Amino acid sequence: MSDQGYRPPFYLGIDLGGTSIKSGVVDGDWRPLPKPAASVDTPTSRVKSIHDEALDALQRAADHAIEASGLAWSDIEAVGVGSPGTMDIPAGLLLEPPNLPGWEHFPIREVVADRLNKPTTLQNDANAAAYAEYRAGVGRGTRSLVMFTLGTGIGGGIIEDGRIISGRHSHGAECGHIIIQMEDARRCPCGGLGHLEAYASATALVKRAHEALDRGEESALRARAAERHLTARIIDEAAEAGDALATRLMRETAHYLAVGAVTLIHTIDPDIVVFGGGMTAAGPSFLDAIRAGIRAMAFPVPAARVRVEYAELGPDAGFIGAAGCARQEREATITVGG
């Protein structure tokens, strides 16, 4: 790989998702090899524990990534795994991740370390994505970053002075589950009331569109809703085409996200707030609406200075960040040990 200038240290990242496991190597300059990541299907089972199959799948994904990178396993310093919750990060243990049936109580860090014979780090996937944007994406050069990942739900990651806030009970940076409304509040899929995710996820946006249509509001969205084809993307496209209801729904979504961002600006006060995930396909006008809300609601000094941007790395952020977490942990250990 020397003709492309990749240079050590090399870390392998594994991004464990409900449908696929993506893996790739990141070089000393945080460049991914390969890009896009190598991928294998995620085995799941609703009837039994499948820890052996799970480990085999993780190894296959990692082996594919090594092969695609042109490196040897001996070039790899350590392995990072990013996983959806719930988990016990210090124990390296998955608990009961809703999107990974059959993986419950899987001691993932230890078994991956044993199988791949590499020091292994476990991190929440949203925290890993935030770390990737901080190191290799739109947050390069900053010291603190708050990230919202907008998809079916809303994930989050917080980097403060270069360190991931994963929380004392591995429940830090659940930025979709901050409370933005107390009275007559919407219920979140997690069961909580008034959470940001209940207002501003793609799922919530579609739900709010159906509610408005059910109230009889006129909109180009009505035909698609009747076909049960309403999606966040379609609502955004209707807004771009000038549909009044769709425009209002997108503007409200931006406002809800700005409210959530202001709460984190008034507590973390980061260099940059980053929005990632599928809903960023809505493009610059949606980002500008979020920015305008933040400028209007945050304290003057951070309102004037905080950067508000879309993420840069797309779906590769998962494995880049997982590898980055492994690197961070290893370098911290070496520093302390040395």
Place this chain on the structure above:
Amino acid sequence: MSDQGYRPPFYLGIDLGGTSIKSGVVDGDWRPLPKPAASVDTPTSRVKSIHDEALDALQRAADHAIEASGLAWSDIEAVGVGSPGTMDIPAGLLLEPPNLPGWEHFPIREVVADRLNKPTTLQNDANAAAYAEYRAGVGRGTRSLVMFTLGTGIGGGIIEDGRIISGRHSHGAECGHIIIQMEDARRCPCGGLGHLEAYASATALVKRAHEALDRGEESALRARAAERHLTARIIDEAAEAGDALATRLMRETAHYLAVGAVTLIHTIDPDIVVFGGGMTAAGPSFLDAIRAGIRAMAFPVPAARVRVEYAELGPDAGFIGAAGCARQEREATITVGG
């Protein structure tokens, strides 16, 4: 002092407030000398800049503390100053603190360091109080703490893995200014809509009581309100005596605080959430109501494990924490330098 077992290193803390400047020394075991702090009046002026008087007052407070401690200036490693906002912490500069007229744009860190001839640290007073509880108060032995200081307003402090989150623009941990309500929201004294402080400060509690009385609700509070003597303390006492309106107002206040705490539990996920300030005079039933709200609304794992307590150090937290911040900065510098 050796017969009382005080031992080095000694740090001097100065707690700068709108009416008085309190100062004291903290020993190597985080014990304050003297307790309560030495105190002088805070000079202020609405018509001119009073930087010279301000510095003289800071020195008098510090000198009183040294005298009361029985130590000599040569025993003091460094000085910490805790001040109300606004400020630029990295620059050591007060900006336009609303409670300190005449102190605007005062380069407090540099002038105190020059006058007292000691390395000097500036920190937000609420952050300093949180650091004091973390090191010397109810948070001893933890690694992360979120604190709400309940008074006329609501201040905040966040310690994460032993470090103060003061924010990139010195606006971190403004826990009173997280948004808990978007629609039909109350306006905060800072101008923002839906902030926790607009619902749950002592001022907000009294305002809500007046509103209920204006709506014609029956209550023992009515006579005191007519005399314009309604205070948070009186409302709490009426609640303890069984008054229905007062009971509901206190219960609602506890709920609002629990909502704010849950947002920070879902982002910081600390070991402990601490409530300090004058409103903690409401006693154990108020704390229990806050706890119950948190247990009901937070994710199950942190809900079961996070501690929720009143602060222990009272008004001494300010100077203890200011001294503690000086110690933390000095020890971090020595570690890096060594």
